[in-house]
Amino acid sequence: MPQTTDSERLVLVLAPSVMKTFRAVGVSTEYRAKAVASWEALDEGLEMAAPSTVAVVDPYDGRPPSEGLSPRVPELIRRHPMTPVVVTMALEDAAMEDVAEVLAWGVSEVVDMDLENTPTTLVPRLRGAHARPLKRRIEKLLSPYASTDAAVLLYAASEVAVDGGGAPELAERFGVESRTVAAWCRREALPPPRRLLAWTRVLLAAVLLEEAERPVLNAARGAGYASDHALRRAMRDLVGGDPSTMPRDTIIKRATERFNDELHHLREAVRERRRNKRMSMRDL
Numbered sequence: 001m002p003q004t005t006d007s008e009r010l011v012l013v014l015a016p017s018v019m020k021t022f023r024a025v026g027v028s029t030e031y032r033a034k035a036v037a038s039w040e041a042l043d044e045g046l047e048m049a050a051p052s053t054v055a056v057v058d059p060y061d062g063r064p065p066s067e068g069l070s071p072r073v074p075e076l077i078r079r080h081p082m083t084p085v086v087v088t089m090a091l092e093d094a095a096m097e098d099v100a101e102v103l104a105w106g107v108s109e110v111v112d113m114d115l116e117n118t119p120t121t122l123v124p125r126l127r128g129a130h131a132r133p134l135k136r137r138i139e140k141l142l143s144p145y146a147s148t149d150a151a152v153l154l155y156a157a158s159e160v161a162v163d164g165g166g167a168p169e170l171a172e173r174f175g176v177e178s179r180t181v182a183a184w185c186r187r188e189a190l191p192p193p194r195r196l197l198a199w200t201r202v203l204l205a206a207v208l209l210e211e212a213e214r215p216v217l218n219a220a221r222g223a224g225y226a227s228d229h230a231l232r233r234a235m236r237d238l239v240g241g242d243p244s245t246m247p248r249d250t251i252i253k254r255a256t257e258r259f260n261d262e263l264h265h266l267r268e269a270v271r272e273r274r275r276n277k278r279m280s281m282r283d284l
Contacts, residue, residue, distance in 0.1 A: 008029070008030065008031070008032050009030060009031050009032070009052045009053065009054065009126075009130070009163075010031075010032055010034060010049065010050070010052070010053045010054070011031050011032065011033045011034065011053070011054045011055075011056055011126065012034055012036050012042055012045050012046065012049070012053060012054070012055050012056070013033055013034065013035050013036065013056045013057075014035075014036050014038070014039065014041075014042045014055070014056070014057045014058065015056055015057055015058040015088050016035075016062075017058075017088075017113065018056055018058070018088050018111075018113060019033065019035045021113065021117050021122070030123065030126075030127075031054075031123070031126055039061075039072045039076070042055060042057070042076070043076065043079065043080075046076075046079075046080045046083050047213060047214070048214075048218050049083065050162075050164075050222055051082050051083070051131070051134070051162045051204060051208065051222050051223075052130070052131075052162050052163055052164075053083060054083070054084045054085075054086060054108075054126055054129055054130075055076065055080075055083050055084070055085045055086065056085075056086045056087075056088060056111075057072075057073060057076070057085065057086070057087055057088070058070075058087070058088055059073050059087040059088075059089060059098070059102050059107075060089075065089075065090075065093050065095065065098065069098055069101060069102065073085065073087065073102065073105060073107070074105040074106075077105055077106045077107070079211070080211065081133055081207060081210060081211070082133050082134060082204070082207050082208055082211075082222075083133065084108035084109070084129035084130065084131070084132045084133060085106075085107045085108055085129075086107065086108055086109045086110075086111055086125065086126065086129050087102050087107050087109075087110055087111070088111045088112075088113045089102075089110060089111070089112065089113070090112065090113065090114050091110075091112040091114070091115075092112075092114060106133070106136075108128070108129035108132035108133065109125045109126075109128050109129040109132075111125050130159055130162070131155075131158045131159045131161075131162040133207075134158045134161070134162060134200075134203070134204055134207065135154075135155045135158045137203070137207055137252075138154050138155070138158055138200075138203065139151070141203075141256045141259065141260065142154065143260060143263055143264070143267070145267060146188075146189075146263070147188055149184065149187075149188050150188035150189065150190055153181070153184060153185060153188060153190055153196070154190070154196075154200070156170060156173045156174065157170060157193075157196050157197055157200040158200055158204075159173065160173065160197060160200075161197060161200040161201045161204050161223065161224060162204065164224040165197075165224075166194070166197060167181070167193040167194050167197060170193055170196075170197065171193070178193060181193050186270075187270075189263065189266040189267040189269070189270040190263070190266065191262060191266065198234060198238065199238060199259050199262070201223045201224050201225070201234070202223070202234055202235060202238050202239060202255055203252070203255055203256070203259065204222070204223040204224075205219045205220060205222070205223035205225070205231055205234075205235075205243070206239075206243075206251040206252040206255045207252055208222050208223060209243055209248050209251055209252075210248060210249070210251075210252060212248065215228075216228045216231065216232075216243055216244055219231065219243075228244075231243060232244060235251075235255075238255070238258060238259075239251070239254050239255045239258055240254070240258065241254060
């Protein structure tokens, strides 16, 4: 499977008017737009696509807004839960109920192509969609005791994992050195950067494996592993099971439980350090 990078993420476009805009104005060196001719072709293109791939679709499927939203959009999201789906709408013509409905379906961004039709306005929308499905899944499993800063670190780790990066790329996201990110992780009761990314890649692979048609090897490469053996080793170490033998609908549940257990232990360790520090201060 070809791996995309920060400098080139694939955008599959099923919206002729949007593709015309891409061709007319370009997107940027970050994205490579490719037109697909049908929902079936889009579905096929996403079967083995990297998680950094974005799908851009017309939620009305070429029909007037008065005829209603296409049911193909929620079906696409259900079949490819890790693919950020961006819908294009003329918001001046679209009913607010339609906007609310597509957001409830789980689309990652809504683009107003009457206004957001230049690289300056379009690229931020595509960036906003980046890794959004994985971030949403992590947000649901994140402890309510986690701080805002911890969430920011986890969301950045999600973006790096989707792009196949490592600890250096995580530090680059913040424009700091790796040891600074390590200190932040310690303070926020998160695993060290390399282990945090190991967990994020395992969670990404677990969600990819919810797609019944996706082979273990493809999920492994999509999550940044060189081989399915590397993914199986990581799963055994962190989750306590082999993705080739575990029921697929149980992998994400077990991974989430193990990750939350580790966060709980780290949180307790931080509290203990703070208690000891306060006690030491009293003894002075």
